Amino acid sequence: MAAKVAKFLGWLRTLRRTSDLGRLGESVAARELERRGYQIVERRWRSRLGEIDIVARDGETLVVVEVKARSGEDYGPPADAVDAVKQRRLVRLAKAYLRARRLGEPRVRFDVVGVRFPSGEAPRVEVLRNAFGE
Numbered sequence: 001m002a003a004k005v006a007k008f009l010g011w012l013r014t015l016r017r018t019s020d021l022g023r024l025g026e027s028v029a030a031r032e033l034e035r036r037g038y039q040i041v042e043r044r045w046r047s048r049l050g051e052i053d054i055v056a057r058d059g060e061t062l063v064v065v066e067v068k069a070r071s072g073e074d075y076g077p078p079a080d081a082v083d084a085v086k087q088r089r090l091v092r093l094a095k096a097y098l099r100a101r102r103l104g105e106p107r108v109r110f111d112v113v114g115v116r117f118p119s120g121e122a123p124r125v126e127v128l129r130n131a132f133g134e
Contacts, residue, residue: 025069029113069115079114
């Protein structure tokens with residue numbers, strides 16, 4: 001029984017670190033986007049369909065931003081985690097966001113921001129503009 005409890009507690013600590021890494025990645029991504037001239041509209045918008053990490057404006061374009069943060073290089077570039085399934089989910093989320101905010105049909109773009117936190121170094125940020133579309 002003690003081994004099961006220890007395993008569960010280890011899983012909870014990993015989950016917490018992953019959540020903390022995700023939030024830190026979103027903060028770093030938001031700062032980088034602002035530095036590039038984006039206006040952050042919302043962060044962590046949620047609906048029953050899921051969550052949009054960042055909604056921003058880049059000029060007249062509404063930008064739905066998916067942030068992927070990694071602590072190392074083990075799983076490849078962070079942006080590679082945005083596969084076809086995740087892309088479809090983000091498109092559905094964007095449509096739900098537009099309906100919820102009554103924004104009509106503005107031009108929408110999907111960007112992916114990969115944030116890596118190499119040990120002992122400053123974060124590395126990669127912004128992929130127009131990473132995918134419908």
